[in-house]
Amino acid sequence: MTTRDQIHPNRKYRFATQLDSEWQQLRQHRRALRQAQTWATDDADDALAPFLKDLTDLDQLLDATQGRSGLRGPDDKVMLRLVEVAQTDQLAGRIVIQRLLPGLISRSAGYWDSRDRVDPIEIAIPAAWVALRTFDLSARRRHIASSILNDAIFHAFRQPLRRASATEITRSPDSFTVTPAPEGPSGPAEELANVVNEAQAAGVPTYDLDLLRHLVRAESPSRTARERNVTPRTIRNHRDRAIGKVRQALAIAA
Numbered sequence: 349m350t351t352r353d354q355i356h357p358n359r360k361y362r363f364a365t366q367l368d369s370e371w372q373q374l375r376q377h378r379r380a381l382r383q384a385q386t387w388a389t390d391d392a393d394d395a396l397a398p399f400l401k402d403l404t405d406l407d408q409l410l411d412a413t414q415g416r417s418g419l420r421g422p423d424d425k426v427m428l429r430l431v432e433v434a435q436t437d438q439l440a441g442r443i444v445i446q447r448l449l450p451g452l453i454s455r456s457a458g459y460w461d462s463r464d465r466v467d468p469i470e471i472a473i474p475a476a477w478v479a480l481r482t483f484d485l486s487a488r489r490r491h492i493a494s495s496i497l498n499d500a501i502f503h504a505f506r507q508p509l510r511r512a513s514a515t516e517i518t519r520s521p522d523s524f525t526v527t528p529a530p531e532g533p534s535g536p537a538e539e540l541a542n543v544v545n546e547a548q549a550a551g552v553p554t555y556d557l558d559l560l561r562h563l564v565r566a567e568s569p570s571r572t573a574r575e576r577n578v579t580p581r582t583i584r585n586h587r588d589r590a591i592g593k594v595r596q597a598l599a600i601a602a
Contacts, residue, residue: 363470364453371446375406380439384409387433387440395425396433410447413493427492434480444480444496445473451497452476459505466569466584468505474591475504477543543594550597556590563587 374380381403388397399412413427427447434441456468479499488495544557559572566572569587573580 363467363473364449367446367449367473371406371442374442376404380406383437383439384443387429387437394429396429399426406443406446409443413447424490424492428485428489431480431483431492431496432485435485441477441480445476447493448476448497448500451493452500455497455501456504470591472500472504476500478503547594547597552590552593552597556586556593559583559586559590560594 384403384406385400388394388400391397396409396412399409403409409426409430413430427444430440430444430447434444452472453469456472459468459471476496479496483492483496483499544560548554548557562575563569563572563583566575569583570580573583576583
């Protein structure tokens with residue numbers, strides 16, 4: 349019997365390890381700490397402000413969302429405030445993603461695809477960014493972390509499975525350039541378009557962005573490879589390169 353470790357001897361958790369390594373470099377970076385301190389407001393109800401005054405490590409903010417800080421308070425309100433800031437601040441979003449990372453790894457572990465040999469965390473992380481940026485702050489003000497986590501898993505895995513079980517409609521590539529009349533909320537799709545537009549404005553090559561669009565439409569590296577007449581490994585390598593360029597272009601400056 350083939351185990352998950354045998355399927356992914358070199359790739360398993362590589363992306364998660366990369367994110368954690370990135371976090372270790374970021375958490376005490378002076379510019380990041382200064383940026384975080386700008387989030388404090390004079391509002392007495394600002395649950396995040398007490399943790400920003402003497403901030404020396406971004407891990408302090410992670411602790412504040414999990415009841416491990418020295419101050420007792422409504423942890424959900426701290427998380428909610430971070431999500432509010434994350435709507436316009438990339439660093440705040442990165443903190444939220446780091447907070448969700450253990451849950452994303454655990455929840456996505458059941459979605460290994462032996463055909464594509466893709467570590468599911470590589471799918472879950474982008475979905476978590478979409479879930480974060482489209483989170484309805486006006487209607488969902490409790491259980492913030494678990495709600496975003498559930499949304500991310502849905503967008504990454506459950507929604508594609510539901511679509512795959514429905515009747516497929518074959519479309520020409522040109523049909524994707526036409527904007528259809530919306531049938532309902534299209535937050536995740538709009539968020540993806542916004543990210544791609546921001547990346548394009550930041551100088552990410554069109555080829556890389558076109559590949560990411562193709563991957564979203566095809567919902568599988570193997571299918572994308574077939575449609576482009578290349579190997580799945582080539583697609584995965586190009587995808588990793590494209591994601592790296594987007595992340596670098598949209599990340600805060602070092």
